[in-house]
Amino acid sequence: xxxxxxxxxxxxxxxxxxxxxxxxxxxxxxxxxxxxxxxxxxxxxxxxxxxxxxxxxxxxxxxxxxxxxxxxxxxxxxxxxxxxxxxxxxxxxxxxxxxxxxxxxxxxxxxxxxxxxxxxxxxxxxxxxxxxxxxxxxxxxxxxxxxxxxxxxxxxxxxxxxxxxxxxxxxxxxxxxxxxxxxxxxxxxxxxxxxxxxxxxxxxxxxxxxxxxxxxxxxxxxxxxxxxxxxxxxxxxxxxxxxxxxxxxxxxxxxxxxxxxxxxxxxxxxxxxxxxxxxxxxxxxxxxxxxxxxxxxxxxxxxxxxxxxxxxxxxxxxxxxxxxxxxxxxxxxxxxxxxxxxxxxxxxxxxxxxxxxxxxxxxxxxxxxxxxxxxxxxxxxxxxxxxxxxxxxxxxxxxxxxxxxxxxxxxxxxxxxxxxxxxxxxxxxxxxxxxxxxxxxxxxxxxxxxxxxxxxxxxxxxxxxxxxxxxxxxxxxxxxxxxxxxxxxx
Ligand code: SAH
Ligand code: SF4
Ligand code: F3S
Numbered sequence: 001x002x003x004x005x006x007x008x009x010x011x012x013x014x015x016x017x018x019x020x021x022x023x024x025x026x027x028x029x030x031x032x033x034x035x036x037x038x039x040x041x042x043x044x045x046x047x048x049x050x051x052x053x054x055x056x057x058x059x060x061x062x063x064x065x066x067x068x069x070x071x072x073x074x075x076x077x078x079x080x081x082x083x084x085x086x087x088x089x090x091x092x093x094x095x096x097x098x099x100x101x102x103x104x105x106x107x108x109x110x111x112x113x114x115x116x117x118x119x120x121x122x123x124x125x126x127x128x129x130x131x132x133x134x135x136x137x138x139x140x141x142x143x144x145x146x147x148x149x150x151x152x153x154x155x156x157x158x159x160x161x162x163x164x165x166x167x168x169x170x171x172x173x174x175x176x177x178x179x180x181x182x183x184x185x186x187x188x189x190x191x192x193x194x195x196x197x198x199x200x201x202x203x204x205x206x207x208x209x210x211x212x213x214x215x216x217x218x219x220x221x222x223x224x225x226x227x228x229x230x231x232x233x234x235x236x237x238x239x240x241x242x243x244x245x246x247x248x249x250x251x252x253x254x255x256x257x258x259x260x261x262x263x264x265x266x267x268x269x270x271x272x273x274x275x276x277x278x279x280x281x282x283x284x285x286x287x288x289x290x291x292x293x294x295x296x297x298x299x300x301x302x303x304x305x306x307x308x309x310x311x312x313x314x315x316x317x318x319x320x321x322x323x324x325x326x327x328x329x330x331x332x333x334x335x336x337x338x339x340x341x342x343x344x345x346x347x348x349x350x351x352x353x354x355x356x357x358x359x360x361x362x363x364x365x366x367x368x369x370x371x372x373x374x375x376x377x378x379x380x381x382x383x384x385x386x387x388x389x390x391x392x393x394x395x396x397x398x399x400x401x402x403x404x405x406x407x408x409x410x411x412x413x414x415x416x417x418x419x420x421x422x423x424x425x426x427x428x429x430x431x432x433x434x435x436x437x438x439x440x441x442x443x444x445x446x447x448x449x450x451x452x453x454x455x456x457x458x459x460x461x462x463x464x465x466x467x468x469x470x471x472x473x474x475x476x477x478x479x480x481x482x483x484x485x486x487x488x489x490x
Contacts, residue, residue, distance in 0.1 A: 033059040034068035035170075038086060039076025041273065042227050043109055045178040047074050048167030050108065050135050055168055057139045066096070070104045070142060072128075075111035077193050079375035083111055087123070094125045104145050106130060106138075110197035114378070116154045126150075132183070132198055133157040156184075156199030163208040166215065175427050175457050177221045179212055180204065181257065182228035187276070189303075190314040190381035191346060191374060194229060201229070203236040206252045206260060213264045214488045222425055222457050223269040226261065231272050232279035255283035262291040267459070267483040269425055270294045271444070274301060277325050278316035285332040296333045297367075297444040300325065301341035305360025306353040313346060314381060319360060326364050337413070337443035339368035342402055345395030346374045347386035354398045361405055367413045367443065369406045373399050407469055414445065414467035421463045421477060422447065426456045447472045454479065 033054055037047045050072065051061060062068055071093055076082040090105070097103045106128030107119055113131035120126055127145045130138060134153035141151035161183055169177065185194050186201040213224050228234060234254040252260075261270050270291070275284070275298055288294045300322075304310055307318040329336050342357060361369075373395045376388040424439040424447045431438075437456070438448050448471055449462050459482075462474040 031057075031059050031070070032062045032068045034062055034065040034071045035074065036065075036072070036089070037074040039074070039078065039082060039110065041178050041225065042180060042183075042229075043074050043076060045167065045180050045227055046109070046132060046135070046162075048170055049162045049165050050074070050138065051168040051170060052165050053135055053138055057142075061170070065093070068103070070106065071096075072106045072108055075107055075109040077110040077114045077197055077377065079372065079377075081375070086111055090123050090125065097125050104128065104142060106141070108132070108135070110193070113154050113156070113197040114193065117150075117152050120150050120152070128152075129154060131156060133160045135162070136160075158200050158202060161202055161204040163204045166212065169216075169219065173220065173456075175221060175425065176223040176225065177216050178227050179209060179216070179224045180228070181209055181226045181231060181272075182234050185229035186233070187230060187316070188314055188381060190312065190385070191343065191377070193377040193380055196379050198229070201233060203234050206236055206257050209257065210260050210264065211490060213261050213268065214490055217265055217268050218487055220457055222267060222459075223271065224261065226258070226270065226272040228272075229274060230276040230279060231274065232276050232281065232284065253283075255281065255287050258284060258287045258294060259291070262287065262294050265483060265485065265488065266293050268293060271297060273299045275299060277302065277322045280325055282328055282332060285328055289332050289334070295442050295444065296335055297337045297339070297442065298329055298333075299339045299341075300329075301370075302357075302360065302364075303341060303343050304346065304349075304353065304357050306356035309346065309349060309353045309356075312348065312382075312386065313343075319356065322360075323363065335443065337367040337445070338364060339370075339444070340364075340366045341370045341372070343372050343374050344398040344402055345390035345392075347382055347388060347390070349374075349390050349398075354401075358401065358405060361402070361409065365409045365413065366406065367445075368410060369402075371399060371402050371406065411467075411469035414469060414472055417441075417443075417445065417464050417472055418467055419464065421461050422472075422474075423480070424449075424460050424462050426454055426458050426460060428456045441472070445472050446470065447474060449474050449476050452476065458482070 035047050037043050065071055073086055075086045093105050104127050105125055107126050108130045109132055112129045119129050127150055128141050129152045130141055131154035133156050137153045144151040182201055182203050184199040184201040188195050232254050234257055235251055237249045237251040270293060277300055288296055302322055303313055303315055305319055376383050422441040424441050426437050426439040430436040430448050435451050436448050437451050437454055438446055441447055447462050459480040460476045461478040463477045464472050464474040466473040
């Protein structure tokens, strides 16, 4: 999934990092919740689950932390600097709590899970520490604090998927939404903290996923992004829920789930993140090719272009395997766009290994990339087995080289779109001018065009006339009629 560090192309998702989010107002209640989210898309989706659980207790969200009764930070541990950001923010709230001792401050998400009750000692002002699988317990935890105690729940679960909770949409009138399909991760990449903060992988009941997508369509949403740390390992049968123990029951895999969601409506676009190179099969690519509304954009993190390095990273594939998956995408999906994640300066990385990453980038020509310097995380395999021995200047120099190359590739791919006409889902006003709107094309590029009489949620054909590495600019040449069915029976 995506993060906001070094990107050649800024996406809308990233603009949301560390953002305060609003929930529809709940007349007649007085308790106010301020919720701030960091990290990956999964955390933003989880915050909507938290808002839903607390709205049942009469909490109304506010965008002004000053008027809050409860402040919750949904945090990320993926790199050291992600945690640093949260610590700075907690210091701001400390001042507020000194003035208002009744204020409840809680830390949710991955930092809560990683640091557990140490967070209470480390950050003296925190009242609640709640891990990613304990959000149903939040009303009790808040009550415990009311009776003068500190409250901690960091139990990880093998079953919790929040499948039955309808997330409260925090962007009223939104067009695009995340929908979680799995939680946790079983992969144990040696650099990664996620298996420790999110626990074992589990898949959500497909019927609840399809239902949520239909509800979103009825609310006016026109795009869903299915979320999981490794969507390709999605696998559900009823015995997984523990209800029926029968190994012969039909199982739903990711390709089948994608097809079920694609059939919700031809006007509902479907994206997904993250694909894992070791598990992404041709069956998924064939569903993308078959359905016009399943976007031909694939985020396929490579991390490194060197096989020995990939082995140290415990990624479960070689450079050749990765290139075979790229060849499959190019063969099966017309007009594909591939993005990736790259880490520079992982343990023992040599210049030759780094050059293999550069040569792989040149072979693939990614449309976008999220690029990071390796940051050692406590408890991970790498922390226990290897030494974080690439000097910081070397990590930075390699990262700069990767970023510069990606910038050229992003620009080149956009230049190839100039002169073409692309289908765009309108998402809202452009950041630069109210007279312009923005949306994204099938390949996930941001497209900007004049507002005219157009509205968000409409599909338009845009003739591309100019570009930067981050954005396409064009003229609307056709407004596509909406699908006759605007309301789906559940
Ligand atoms: N499940 C997704 C990734 C989730 S984390 C996947 O497997 O692709 C998102 C990205 O953060 C990773 O792809 C990786 O590039 C980066 N990342 C994870 N741990 C990191 C670390 N310790 N230091 C630097 N980058 C890291
Ligand atoms: Fe981390 Fe690897 Fe799981 Fe991604 S697949 S979340 S990088 S352990
Ligand atoms: Fe996501 Fe960060 Fe946790 S990337 S899973 S919020 S460590």
